[in-house]
Amino acid sequence: MKRLLNLGRDKLAVLSLIVIGSVLTAGIFAPFVAPHDPQQVNMGLRYAGMSSAYWLGNDHLGRCILSRLIYGIRPSVLWVLVALLASVGVGALLGLAAGYFREKIDAVIMRICDVFLSFPGYVMTLAVVGILGPGLENILIAFIATKWAWFARVIRTSVMQYAEKDYIKFARASGIGHVRIIRTHIVPAAFADIAVVSSSSVCSMILQISGLSFLGLGIQAPNPEWGMMLNEAREVMFSKPQLMLAPGIAIVAVVSAFNFLSDALQVALDPKLGASAESRRNKEGKQARYEYIGS
Amino acid sequence: MNLLKGMFGAMITVGLLSGCGTSSEPSAKSAEPAARANKTELVYASAKDINDMNPHLYTGSMPAQGIVYESLVENTEEGIKPLLAESWDVSEDGKVYTFHLRKGVTFHDGEPFNAEAVKKNIDAVQSNAEKHAWIKLSTKIKETKVIDDSTFRLVLSEPYYPALLELTMTRPYVFLSPKDFVDGETKNGVNGYHGTGPYVLAEHKVEESATFTANEKYWNGAPAIKKITARVLPAGETTLLALQKGEVDFIFTDDRGADSLDVEAMNGLVDSGKYQLVRSDPMNTKMIVANSGKSGSPAAETAVRRAVWHAIDRQTIARDIMGGTETPAETLFSANVNYAASDLTPMAYDPGQSKRLLEEAGWKADGGGQIRMKEGRPLKMQLYYDSSSSSQKTQAEFIQHSLKEIGAELELVGEDSSSIANRRATGEYDLLFNQTWGLAYDPQSTIAAFTSDSAYKHTTSGIADADKLYDMIDEVMVSMDEARRKSLYADIMRTVHDEAVFIPLTNGSVTVIAPRGLQGVAFKQTQFELPFERMSFE
Numbered sequence: 093m094k095r096l097l098n099l100g101r102d103k104l105a106v107l108s109l110i111v112i113g114s115v116l117t118a119g120i121f122a123p124f125v126a127p128h129d130p131q132q133v134n135m136g137l138r139y140a141g142m143s144s145a146y147w148l149g150n151d152h153l154g155r156c157i158l159s160r161l162i163y164g165i166r167p168s169v170l171w172v173l174v175a176l177l178a179s180v181g182v183g184a185l186l187g188l189a190a191g192y193f194r195e196k197i198d199a200v201i202m203r204i205c206d207v208f209l210s211f212p213g214y215v216m217t218l219a220v221v222g223i224l225g226p227g228l229e230n231i232l233i234a235f236i237a238t239k240w241a242w243f244a245r246v247i248r249t250s251v252m253q254y255a256e257k258d259y260i261k262f263a264r265a266s267g268i269g270h271v272r273i274i275r276t277h278i279v280p281a282a283f284a285d286i287a288v289v290s291s292s293s294v295c296s297m298i299l300q301i302s303g304l305s306f307l308g309l310g311i312q313a314p315n316p317e318w319g320m321m322l323n324e325a326r327e328v329m330f331s332k333p334q335l336m337l338a339p340g341i342a343i344v345a346v347v348s349a350f351n352f353l354s355d356a357l358q359v360a361l362d363p364k365l366g367a368s369a370e371s372r373r374n375k376e377g378k379q380a381r382y383e384y385i386g387s
Numbered sequence: 388m389n390l391l392k393g394m395f396g397a398m399i400t401v402g403l404l405s406g407c408g409t410s411s412e413p414s415a416k417s418a419e420p421a422a423r424a425n426k427t428e429l430v431y432a433s434a435k436d437i438n439d440m441n442p443h444l445y446t447g448s449m450p451a452q453g454i455v456y457e458s459l460v461e462n463t464e465e466g467i468k469p470l471l472a473e474s475w476d477v478s479e480d481g482k483v484y485t486f487h488l489r490k491g492v493t494f495h496d497g498e499p500f501n502a503e504a505v506k507k508n509i510d511a512v513q514s515n516a517e518k519h520a521w522i523k524l525s526t527k528i529k530e531t532k533v534i535d536d537s538t539f540r541l542v543l544s545e546p547y548y549p550a551l552l553e554l555t556m557t558r559p560y561v562f563l564s565p566k567d568f569v570d571g572e573t574k575n576g577v578n579g580y581h582g583t584g585p586y587v588l589a590e591h592k593v594e595e596s597a598t599f600t601a602n603e604k605y606w607n608g609a610p611a612i613k614k615i616t617a618r619v620l621p622a623g624e625t626t627l628l629a630l631q632k633g634e635v636d637f638i639f640t641d642d643r644g645a646d647s648l649d650v651e652a653m654n655g656l657v658d659s660g661k662y663q664l665v666r667s668d669p670m671n672t673k674m675i676v677a678n679s680g681k682s683g684s685p686a687a688e689t690a691v692r693r694a695v696w697h698a699i700d701r702q703t704i705a706r707d708i709m710g711g712t713e714t715p716a717e718t719l720f721s722a723n724v725n726y727a728a729s730d731l732t733p734m735a736y737d738p739g740q741s742k743r744l745l746e747e748a749g750w751k752a753d754g755g756g757q758i759r760m761k762e763g764r765p766l767k768m769q770l771y772y773d774s775s776s777s778s779q780k781t782q783a784e785f786i787q788h789s790l791k792e793i794g795a796e797l798e799l800v801g802e803d804s805s806s807i808a809n810r811r812a813t814g815e816y817d818l819l820f821n822q823t824w825g826l827a828y829d830p831q832s833t834i835a836a837f838t839s840d841s842a843y844k845h846t847t848s849g850i851a852d853a854d855k856l857y858d859m860i861d862e863v864m865v866s867m868d869e870a871r872r873k874s875l876y877a878d879i880m881r882t883v884h885d886e887a888v889f890i891p892l893t894n895g896s897v898t899v900i901a902p903r904g905l906q907g908v909a910f911k912q913t914q915f916e917l918p919f920e921r922m923s924f925e
Contacts, residue, residue, distance in 0.1 A: 133788035135707045152781055153788070308774060313799045314784050327777045329624050331651040 098360040105356030108349040115346055116173075119165030128156035130163040131314045139332055148338050152324060157338050160316035164339070167228050167311045168318045169346060172297045175232040175239075180290045182236065183243025188274055188282075190244065191251025201244065208241035217300065221309050228311040231304055235297060243289065250285035254278055284361035291354035295347045302343055318343050426904070426924045427613040431637040432620040432629060434775050435804075437597045440580040440588060442561045443512050443573040449557050450639070451617060453916030454599060455495075456561035456582035459486055459505070459554050462827045462912045467551045471500065471562065471583060472539075481546030481867055488537040492606045494564035495581035502539040504565050506531045508573075509541070512559045515574035521839040522832065523864050524553040524560070546867050549831040556827065557915050585610045585920035594619055611923030622775045627652050630662070630900065639899045639917060646898055649777050650710030656900055663903050667910040669723065669894035671823045672716045675699075675770070675786070678816050679849030679888050685766050686817040687849045690748030691795075692887035694741035695818070696734045698789045705893050708781050712898070716891035718884060724829045726876035731884045741793040752794045759794040767796040768817035771810055774801035779820050782892065814845035822895060825914040834860055834879055850886040 099105050118125045128146070137154035140146065148157040190201040208216075220234035254260060255278065263273050302319030304310045311317040318339040325335035437448040442456045459472040469475075472486040492500040509531045512519060519525040527550070530542035543550065554560050563573060564581035580588045585607070586599035599615040618635055620626045627648055629635045640646050648656075656662045677686045677695070685691045701715035717734070720727040750759035750766050759766040770786070772779040780801060787797040797818075802810075810816045823833045836842035838857050847853060856879060863875040883889055897914050907922045 131788065131791075133785060135703045135785070138707050153784055308801055313780070314787055327623055327649055328651065330627060331649075331655060 099356055102356045102359070104352050105360075108352040108356070111345060111349040112353060115165055115169060115349075118162050119170045122163045122166060126156075126159035126162040128159040130155060130159040130316050132156070139328075139335075141334075149334070151321070151335065152328070157321075157335070160321060161318070161338055161342055164316040164318045164321060164342070167305075167315070168298060168302060168343075171228060171232060172235075172294065172301055175235045176290055176294055176297060179236045179239040180243050180286065182240040183245075184247050184286060186240070187244040187247025188251055188278065191248040192255050192270070192274055192278060194252075194255070198248070202248070205241040205245050208238060209245065211238075213238050214300070217304065218309075221304070226309045226312065228315075228317075231301060231310050235300075239293065239297075242293075243286075246289050247282060247286055250282045251278055254281045288354060288358045288361060291350060291357055294350045295354070298343070298347055298350070426902075427611065428616070429612055429614070429637045429902075429905075429919070429922075430616040430618055430635045431639065432626045432635040433617050434620070434622045434626075434641060436594045436619050437591065437617055439576075440591075441573060441577050442557075442563055442582070443508075443515065443559045444518070445558065447558075448617070449915035450641075450917055451588075451597065451599070452561070453557050453584075453911075454586040454615070454919055455580060455584045455588055456558075456563065457584045458556065458561045459488075460551055462552060462555035464912065467555065470555075475551075481548070482543045484541040484543070484550065485534070486539045486541070488539060489606060490537055492583055493604060494562075494566075494583055495587045495602060496564050496566055496579065498564045498566050498581070500562065500583050501536045502533040503536075504562060505539045506533050507565045507568065507571070508562045509560065511568065511571070511573040514572060518574070519559055521836050521842050522553050522556070522559065523547065523835045524550050545865050547865055548867060548872065549864065552827070552831060556832075557913065586615060605920070607920075610920035612919055615919055623648070623777060624652075627656075630656060631659075636662075636902045637900065637905075640895075640897045640914065646776070646778065648900070650712055653898070653900060654710075661903055662900050663905070663908070665899045665901065665908045666712065667897040667899075667914075669714065669721055669896050670910075670914045671825045671829070671895050672719055672721060672889075673713070673820070673822045673892045673895045674716070674719065675818050675890040675892065676811065676816075676821045676843065676846050677818050677888050677890060678814060678845050679847065679886065680845040681814055681817065681849070683764075684768065684817045685750075685761075685764070685795075686768050688748060689850070689886055690744045691750070691766070691768075692890065693734065694744040694748075694793060694795070695786075695790065696887045696890045697737045697741040697744070698793050698795075699786055699890065699892065700736045700789060701892060702736065704782055704785065708778055708785060709893060713893040713895055716894045719880065719889045719891055720823065720830050720833075721894050724826065726830055726873055726880075728877040728880040728884075730877070731881060734887070738789070738793050745793065745795075750794070757791065757794060758796045765796065766794060767798065769798045769800055771800050771802055771807050771816050771819040773804045773807055773820060775804065776820075783820070811843070811845070812841045816845075825912070827911075827913040830876060830880070831864070834876070835864060837879075837883070846888050847883065850882070850888060852882060856882050 132155060134150070134154035137146070137150040138152060140150040140154065142149045146156050146158065148161065151157055151160070186201050190198040216238040217231065217234040220237060221230055224230040224233065260273060260277055263277060301310060302317070302322070305317045305319030306323045308323065310319060313320070321339035322336060325332070325339070329336060433448065435448060437451040439446045440452060440455065441447060442452050457471050459470060460475070461468045461470040469489075471489055471492060473489050474487045476485045477483070486505070488500070488502060488505065494500060494504075498504070509528065513525065513528055516525050524547060527543045527545060527547045528541060529544040532540040532542065534540055562583060563577060564579065567577045567579040567581055569576055569578060583606070585602050585605045587602050588597065589600045590598040596619060597617045599617075601610045601613045603609045620629055620635065626635070626638060630638065638648065653664055657664045675695070677692045678684060679687050679692070681687055701717070705711065705713050705715045718727070718731050722729065745759055745766070748761070750761045752759045770783055772783045774780070780799075783799045787799055790797050807819055810819060811821065823829050837847045838844060838860055847856060850856065859875050859879050863872050863879065866872045866875065897910055899908055899917070901908050904924050905922055906925050909918055909921060911918055
């Protein structure tokens with residue numbers, strides 16, 4: 093907890109947290125925040141510019157762009173977070189088991205991981221979408237199915253560092269059950285790695301979901317989604333380029349915020365990168381930097 | 388590093404929109420197209436590859452087939468005119484057609500065009516008759532006879548008044564050099580694509596481009612445009628960029644009726660001074676086809692179809708979405724189509740009427756939800772649109788919203804145009820975008836297609852008097868009496884109008900963007916071909 097507080101000293105991290113926090117809040121409370129119904133068609137306002145009633149103007153069907161942007165947070169960010177939690181959950185469970193028990197369990201889980209990791213992420217996602225058909229749920233399913241292996245592998249590596257430590261051996265020797273050891277000794281230690289690797293994965297997932305919606309494979313019309321808004325704007329990109337700005341900037345801002353946050357988290361949680369005297373004592377801790385897969 | 392990569396990724400997503408298909412190859416053509424004198428080349432953009440050019444099958448690009456192959460007779464504004472046949476006689480009973488062929492015509496490979504070649508081609512088409520069932524002539528040909536080298540006789544099993552009209556069509560009754568046949572057939576592929584038309588297929592790079600060169604020995608004089616290239620480009624902004632850069636200098640509404648550029652982009656091109664925009668007269672009717680034959684689908688109910696019809700504001704679609712380039716259509720066939728019925732009850736935009744119709748039919752809006760229910764089923768349908776058409780998606784979303792107002796939910800599915808055609812044939816749809824086939828085909832072929840499995844059989848099979856409708860269609864095609872035909876056509880059109888299986892949207896036309904200096908940009912009586920051979924640079 094104390095290390096998390098270090099985050100407060102990093103101004104960029106605080107800013108990122110504020111951005112992410114307000115985006116998430118806006119997404120959750122979209123019906124209250126959005127000034128208009130995002131699906132309300134009003135052909136009279138087709139391609140209307142900014143106005144006091146419609147702050148960001150209107151799109152090709154006269155729908156409020158600001159409202160669409162706010163509702164778009166749900167599939168673009170919120171559902172991505174849910175998918176991320178699910179795949180981290182699956183990955184953590186298997187990674188902990190593999191890293192802690194080793195031997196056969198490890199071998200079996202890791203070979204399955206090898207299979208999943210041997211396909212490029214995008215190809216797997218496209219294949220799943222091809223089988224199940226386009227749609228947000230199917231993409232999220234594809235995400236969970238393809239990303240867990242990566243998390244499992246990273247978490248396993250992290251767990252292995254600790255599983256051989258003396259205090260774990262003592263705990264085992266004194267007859268404490270496996271589940272309890274994992275819960276009290278391993279999870280807290282590995283949590284930092286899990287947090288870092290998952291926060292950096294968010295960005296690639298946000299980009300991928302926007303990319304797939306851009307291609308028309310994600311959420312279906314008329315539901316708003318940032319990638320789809322970009323695609324709709326693309327058709328008039330030479331006559332009305334301003335339509336691309338809103339969804340484009342939204343994607344860039346959120347992805348950057350998650351990236352800054354992930355970097356800050358890494359610094360704050362990694363004992364070696366941290367500046368406190370307490371953490372300097374731990375010289376064995378091998379620094380692990382994870383880069384997210386995909387894109 | 389993370390940060391950099393993330394930023395880079397974000398840029399890529401945003402950058403996707405700058406059109407990944409645009410190649411930056413240095414092009415000699417990047418000079419302004421209109422500025423060059425003595426230009427004899429055209430490069431047109433096409434969203435699809437020209438595909439299999441075999442004229443006796445249906446996968447090829449029709450504009451490309453139209454310049455390579457020719458038919459016996461031609462459909463013009465003034466009626467049927469000679470093309471490969473100089474003249475023809477029809478017997479008293481309407482069953483025997485004797486064609487006197489043009490002499491001295493050769494195929495691109497040097498083979499002579501004669502009665503023997505005509506017979507071989509028509510026999511090849513007939514041997515694959517089920518594929519051609521939509522064209523009723525294929526079911527009526529009894530005998531093909533070579534009288535002498537330049538006289539050919541076609542014997543029908545019964546009189547069929549649109550016979551000559553159907554012989555004018557882009558396919559299948561056009562002529563391929565007999566040397567290209569495989570075992571005397573064309574249905575299993577051919578060895579080459581040699582027609583008699585003004586252009587010769589010179590090179591075909593699959594999914595990239597196709598080059599056609601002028602047929603210098605063309606019987607009607609070599610065309611002025613010496614080289615035509617069809618470049619495969621994704622529709623939309625990639626095509627627009629290519630036009631601006633001069634990589635392509637010609638585009639037109641494709642054979643599925645999709646304009647690849649939005650109206651404002653086209654106007655912008657014209658304003659740039661390099662291009663002209665030419666629009667044909669209304670050629671066809673763009674419409675939503677409802678599957679009356681799909682049991683369990685709300686679209687199988689007349690009341691629902693009529694409610695959808697009343698709920699669509701055609702005026703707004705024509706004015707705002709189509710930018711005023713098309714006119715609202717109130718009936719399946721516009722008034723300038725032969726035999727178009729004039730006494731149909733118009734079904735104007737009236738959402739109130741839609742709601743009343745649905746109420747009467749038992750679709751109730753109770754239960755708190757926005758969607759009407761009947762016997763536990765929600766009023767929910769799927770609308771399929773061509774994903775490469777920018778206007779269809781916008782129209783679909785507009786209609787979706789209009790239907791929501793009357794308590795119906797529409798699920799939009801964008802698909803490839805060939806997949807839409809497949810859905811139409813297999814009946815796996817509730818509603819889909821389509822268009823009538825154009826002046827040369829309306830009304831007879833479009834109406835004949837009501838009975839064809841591969842076309843509108845599913846659309847029409849669910850209506851109350853389907854059998855009666857089919858009988859009328861069969862009768863009208865063989866009727867030799869003009870007055871009788873007229874009244875039958877009127878009855879057919881009234882039936883499908885009242886049943887609202889074809890919900891008209893707008894009257895579409897063919898749009899051409901061409902270099903400013905290009906003369907003779909004209910249209911044929913069909914939306915599927917352009918007369919390139921009549922064009923020239925000033």
